[in-house]
Amino acid sequence: MLIHRAHVPVHLQPKDLSKWPFTVAGVRQLISDGLEFMAPITFLVGENGSGKSTLIEAVAGALKLDSHGGQAGGKYAPARPNTELGEILRLDASVEGMREFMGRRQARRGFFLRAETAFSMMNSFSRVPGYWSADTATMSHGEGFMAVFNEMFKRPGIYLMDEPESALSFVSTLELASLLQTLADTGAQVICATHSPILTAIPGSEVLEIDEHGFRSMPWEDLSLVGKRRRYLDNPARFLGVRAGDQDRRQA
Incomplete structure (x- = not known):
C-alpha cells in the first residue's frame, strides 16, 4: 500500500463546519476519524451529492496532482486553487509511497481522472511524448477513455478516478475492471469514485458506501x-x- 490513511490533523481542523464541504457527512467523518485504506483498490460509492468526488479531489490536492486531471508531474491548464479540504488533508504513506510522491514532481508516478475535465485533458495530451499516441479527438468518448487507460495504466503508482465508467459500454467497463485489477497486482493503488456495480465487484477491493450518515465499508452484495x-x-x-x-x- 502506498497510502494507508488520509486525515486532517487536529491543529488544521476547521472551526466552522457550517459551510460546504464541511456540511457533507462523509467529509465530517474524514475530519473527525480519518479514512483508512485497507486494500489496493478502494471504491467510494453513493448517491449524487454524497461527497465522493469531493473526497477524491481532496486526496489529489494532498498529493499535489493537477486538480484538472492528468499524469503526476504534468499540467495542461492554468493552475486553479486547491480545494479547502485538499489544503488541510494529510496522507500517511509507506516508505515506497513517500518515495513516489514526496520527491521531484517530474519523477512522481500517478494519474488523476477528473470527470468534469477528462475529455479536454485527453485531447490536450494526445500524441504528447510520455502520454498516449492515439488522437482522442477523432474518437468517441468511450474509445478515448480506453485509449488513455490502456496507455497510462501500466506501472505502479497511485490512480485517482472520478466515475471513469461514465463514457464506457458494458464490455469496456469490464476491460477497465481487468486493467485496475492488473494495476493492483503490480503494486499500484487505486482510489475510485463510481456508480458501477461492475467495477466494485473486483475481487479484493474495498467498497466504502457514503450516505447522510458518513462512510462505511460494505460487502458488494x-x-x-x-x-x-x-x-x-x-x-x-x-x-x-x-x-x-x-x-x-x-x-x-
Whole structure:
C-alpha cells in the first residue's frame, strides 16, 4: 500500500463546519476519524451529492496532482486553487509511497481522472511524448477513455478516478475492471469514485458506501447500487411504473 490513511490533523481542523464541504457527512467523518485504506483498490460509492468526488479531489490536492486531471508531474491548464479540504488533508504513506510522491514532481508516478475535465485533458495530451499516441479527438468518448487507460495504466503508482465508467459500454467497463485489477497486482493503488456495480465487484477491493450518515465499508452484495439495479433488471416495467406514479402524485 502506498497510502494507508488520509486525515486532517487536529491543529488544521476547521472551526466552522457550517459551510460546504464541511456540511457533507462523509467529509465530517474524514475530519473527525480519518479514512483508512485497507486494500489496493478502494471504491467510494453513493448517491449524487454524497461527497465522493469531493473526497477524491481532496486526496489529489494532498498529493499535489493537477486538480484538472492528468499524469503526476504534468499540467495542461492554468493552475486553479486547491480545494479547502485538499489544503488541510494529510496522507500517511509507506516508505515506497513517500518515495513516489514526496520527491521531484517530474519523477512522481500517478494519474488523476477528473470527470468534469477528462475529455479536454485527453485531447490536450494526445500524441504528447510520455502520454498516449492515439488522437482522442477523432474518437468517441468511450474509445478515448480506453485509449488513455490502456496507455497510462501500466506501472505502479497511485490512480485517482472520478466515475471513469461514465463514457464506457458494458464490455469496456469490464476491460477497465481487468486493467485496475492488473494495476493492483503490480503494486499500484487505486482510489475510485463510481456508480458501477461492475467495477466494485473486483475481487479484493474495498467498497466504502457514503450516505447522510458518513462512510462505511460494505460487502458488494449489500451495496445499494447493486440492490437497486437487481430490482430494476428483474422487472423494469414495474420499477419504471412505480417511479412514474410517484412523479404523477408529486405533480398533482
